[in-house]
Amino acid sequence: MHIVDRRLNPGGKSLGNRQRFLRRAQSLVRRAVRDQSRDRSIKDMGEGGEVSIPSDGVREPSLRRSSAGGMREHVLPGNKQFTEGDTIPRPQGGGGGSEGAEEGGGEDDFRFVLSQDEFLDLFLEDLELPDLAKTRVEDLENPAWRRAGYSTSGSPANLSLTRTMRNSLSRRIALNRPKSSEMKELEEEIALLEGRGDEPDRVAALRVKLEGLERRRKLIPFVDPIDLRYRQFAPYPKPVAQAVMICLMDVSGSMTEHMKDLAKRFYALLYIFLKRRYRHVELVFIRHTHTAEEVDEDTFFHSTETGGTVVSTALVEMLKVLQERYRPEDWNIYAAQASDGDNAPNDNERTVSLLQNQILPMMQYFAYLEVKPEDEPLSLGLTSRASDLWRAYEAMDDAGPRFAMRQVRHRRDIFPVFRELFRRRGQGAEAERVGAS
Amino acid sequence: MTMHLIPKPLLFHSNDWDFDTIRRIYDACERIGVGELGLDVYPNQIETITAEQMLDAYSSSGMPLFYKHWSFGKHFAHHEAVYRRGYGDLAYEIVINSNPCISYIMEENSATMQTLVIAHAAFGHNHFFKNNYLFKQWTDADGILDYLDFAKTYISDCEERYGHLAVERLLDAAHALNSQAVHRYPRRSKPDLRSEERRANERRAHDEQMFNDLWRTVPRTEKIRTGNLDEERRRALLQLPQENVLYFLEKTAPKLAPWQREILRIVRNVAQYFYPQRQTKVMNEGCATFVHYKIMNRLHEQGMLDDGSYFEFLKSHTNVTFQPKYDDPRYGGLNPYAIGFAMMTDIERICTEPTEEDRQWFPEIAGKGDPMGVLRDVWANYRDESFLLQFLSPKLMREWRMFHVVDDPDRPDLRVDAIHDERGYRRMRRALARQYDVAWIDPDIQVVDVDLAGDRRLILHHNVVNKMLLESEDASRVLQHLADLWGYDVLMKEIDAPTGMVLKEHRASAQPIGR
Known part of the structure; x- marks a missing residue:
């Protein structure tokens, strides 16, 4: 008898099967994930969890008898009152054959658990960041250095001792440079013979030989300049692997809790998304009324201020933060602005010019999200109901692909809007600035 | 049997265990199982695994290695979800019909449970695997693990060569025909799975050696049919009618590539390996349960198991052999553990303390003594259907109040139609036995003809008994798979066996299978 302890064997033996299963049921699982994310709170958005898909899509058919029709026989235990020939009214619901429904079969949904990674992969599957990161990488503003082999010239600090000594050794062997041990032996022998003084001829011959060796040693140096090797470095474009996400929000009295909730959901989605793409993501919260300030997350979402609304103050504050802490060369900068669309009429021009001339050029992406009360009757034409800020932004020509704006009215719109903003491009440029919802 | 007057030391004192404990437990079980009960087992290999590994094993039909397919991933996901929600416990053990016989035991089992599991799996199931005629005839315990290793490698090679999608579609189709992939009647030779791998390699090497691109350029001569083969001869050549549909496809489907045939063969061989298990569920579990019951009781009698452990054992034993009544919400058919164990205990009783009724019903064994000898003979020579038909006693039918x-x-x-009385015993027993006859449970489906002269349509018959038709949506899906493999149209007729009337027809046309 052998006892084998398998507990330490690597787990995940059926991972390959699981991947095949997810691939097979891909479209179903994706739909399930999307449906579910609608009901989930943003906080749990990034977690895995149980999903259910219609079992029909992953059915394994077999030739088996249908459970209805035909003559059936059952032998059952636990007879209490029947005798032979008794009749029993047929039970409702098909009578349930003794062969129970097979596991996973039937009309029930197939439920199973997705891990966090699997969930997010499917959730964010065909989304991508706007195609701007590449251009940034190309213009090499912040190159990094990496090893690029060896060269014969360079600064002493970069001398590669190992390489140099390896060359030196092989050269010495190839040219047969006399070893010091060899010379020492010879000298000792001469000293010995001289001390005894009986073989002067032999001493002379040895001296000639020693001289020859010494000359040879001088001709073939221990380290020759041709042995020298230096470590070489070459610059390469280092992709910026960190991002900063700036959340701008109007917190004036006109913003209701509902609107803030919508904004928060959008920020959360953006955060999860950036988290998947960048190694390091930082968050900056800037709230504004007629003045703007940088605050922490809790204050950002939970305290109300009173005052008018001057959007440009927030943009100025943002510029300040960027200049102080986040240089565009080192950071991918994303910003999302949420507002109900109010702005002081005389501020619109300044806002647009700040955005267009100073902010957008250093942005990866700037999304403007206009949150609306849920119960506002649907406007027939968007233009008729468009807010001041909306109109101002809309008029901004040449905003380019770095800028997008959407309207959101209801919680369920958030995800579709988000998807629309970050959908993988390619099948023709979408009309970029058409209001959703 | 000797009475041990001096109690032996306890096997373990607490419910924690280590490998020494396991070895002590095993040795004690072996002494009773082999020494007193006369069991004959394959060498044992006991492997401790975690719950996650148990789930892994679940999803690959309990085998330690298996080829990859999405359906196993689906089963894993299902078991995992059930387990995580706490709806179901995992099995305490899984045992594999191989030589050496591998039993998995879970790490979280208590020492008592490990004793139970070792007695149950390493002796009960193991003895049954080694001695039952069906397993001897249909399975090759020596070769199965090597064969599965070969199958796994072969299929993953195919995935690399021909693409995931092509292999997946082929396996889907083959799995759909799984229950139509067994030979139900004995073959001439014992299966030898070891030679399967060698054979496949030889054939591939031969193909590679013989490959000569020039042959492709030689214009093909149209084969001239020497008249019409008459129907008899054609059927004989194609070995028709054939109920092993996968076998038929592997041998005769015109459009399959050699690797596709090999994969069909693998699926078929695996299905054949599991075929005896389906026919002996009651006996296999009954045997294992009976053996663990005997061993545990002896251990307790000999003082190697304290009362606390004995109660723990009794609790799980009664759980396992619990049979709800038909009107109980928990009722889900007859529990094979319960009926198997009850019948075997009953046989023991008939051998040692028969009643007058038993002498009438079981003249060969009643009062014969040597219950273990009788049981060993039963375990070796019966399957569920014949076992129930032969050994279900009137007393048990009364006890269970069967109707x-x-x-x-x-x-x-x-x-x-019948209850547990003098008039009903035999009829009821016959009806019950038939419910365990796999040939009766599985629909009888046969390939009957191929329209060679015409459109090569494949014709199958389902011989309908008691007007029980096939589940029609599944049937059309399976038929689609079948048509994809066959490469041409497929027609299945459901024919009422007594009258010969066609009750229903299913058709499918081939879609090209990925290659």
Whole structure:
């Protein structure tokens, strides 16, 4: 008898099967994930969890008898009152054959658990960041250095001792440079013979030989300049692997809790998304009324201020933060602005010019999200109901692909809007600035 | 048997265990199982695994290695979800019919449970695997693990060569025909799975050696048919009728590539390996349960198991052999553990303390003594159907208060056809035994003809008994798979066996299978 302890064997033996299963049921699982994310709170958005898909899509058919029709026989235990020939009214619901429904079969949904990674992969599957990161990488503003082999010239600090000594050794062997041990032996022998003084001829011959060796040693140096090797470095474009996400929000009295909730959901989605793409993501919260300030997350979402609304103050504050802490060369900068669309009429021009001339050029992406009360009757034409800020932004020509704006009215719109903003491009440029919802 | 007057030391004192404990437990079980009960087992290999590994094993039919397919991933996901929600416990053990016989035991089992599991799996199931005629005839315990290793490598090679999608579609199709992939009657030779791998390699090497691109350029001569083969001869050549549909496809489907045939063969061989297990569920579990019950009781009698452990054992034993009544919400058919164990205990009783009734019903064994000898013979030579038909005693039918209900769609009500009385015993026993006859449970489907002269349509018959038709949506899906493999149209007729009337027809046309 052998006892084998398998507990330490690597787990995940059926991972390959699981991947095949997810691939097979891909479209179903994706739909399930999307449906579910609608009901989930943003906080749990990034977690895995149980999903259910219609079992029909992953059915394994077999030739088996249908459970209805035909003559059936059952032998059952636990007879209490029947005798032979008794009749029993047929039970409702098909009578349930003794062969129970097979596991996973039937009309029930197939439920199973997705891990966090699997969930997010499917959730964010065909989304991508706007195609701007590449251009940034190309213009090499912040190159990094990496090893690029060896060269014969360079600064002493970069001398590669190992390489140099390896060359030196092989050269010495190839040219047969006399070893010091060899010379020492010879000298000792001469000293010995001289001390005894009986073989002067032999001493002379040895001296000639020693001289020859010494000359040879001088001709073939221990380290020759041709042995020298230096470590070489070459610059390469280092992709910026960190991002900063700036959340701008109007917190004036006109913003209701509902609107803030919508904004928060959008920020959360953006955060999860950036988290998947960048190694390091930082968050900056800037709230504004007629003045703007940088605050922490809790204050950002939970305290109300009173005052008018001057959007440009927030943009100025943002510029300040960027200049102080986040240089565009080192950071991918994303910003999302949420507002109900109010702005002081005389501020619109300044806002647009700040955005267009100073902010957008250093942005990866700037999304403007206009949150609306849920119960506002649907406007027939968007233009008729468009807010001041909306109109101002809309008029901004040449905003380019770095800028997008959407309207959101209801919680369920958030995800579709988000998807629309970050959908993988390619099948023709979408009309970029058409209001959703 | 000797009475041990001096109690032996306890096997373990606490419910924690280590490998020494396991070895002590095993040795004690072996002494009783082999020494006293006369069991004959394959060498044992006991492997401790975690719950996650148990789930892994679940999803690959309990085998330690298996080829990859999405359906196993689906089963894993299902078991995992059930387990995580706490709806179901994992099995305490899994045992594999191989030589050496591998038993998995879970790490979280208590020492008592490990004793139970070792007695149950390493001796009960192991003895059954080694001695039952079906397993001897149909499975090759020596070769199975090597064969599965070969199958796994072969299929993953195919995935690399021909693409995931092509292999997946082929396996889907083959799995759909799984229950039509067994030979139900004995073959001439014992299966030898070891030679399967060698054979496949030889054939591939031969193909590679013989490959000569020039042959491709030689114009093909149209084969001239020497007249019409008459129907008899054609059927004989194609070995028709054939109920092993996968076998038929592997040998005759015109459009399959050699690797596709090999994969069909693998699926077929695996299905054949599991075929005896389906026919011996009651006996296999009954045997294992009976053996663990005997061993545990002896251990307790000999003082190697304290009362606390014994109660723990009794609790899980009674759980396992619990049979709810038909009107209990927990009722889900007859529990094979319960009926198997009850019948085997009953046989023991008949051998040692027969009643007058037993002498009438079981003249060969009643009062014969040597219950273990009788049981060993039963375990070796019966399957569920014949076992029930032969050994279900009137006493047990009365105890279980069995009754037989017939559901005839032409009548307004269900009718009680027989109960546990003198008039009903034999009829009821026959009806019950038939429910365990795999040939009766599985629909009888055969390939009957191929329209060679015409459009090469494949014709299958389902011989319908008692007007029980096939589940029609599944049937059309399976037929689609079948047509994809065959490469041409497929027609299946459901024929009422007594009258010969065609009750229903299913058709499918081939879609090209990925290659």
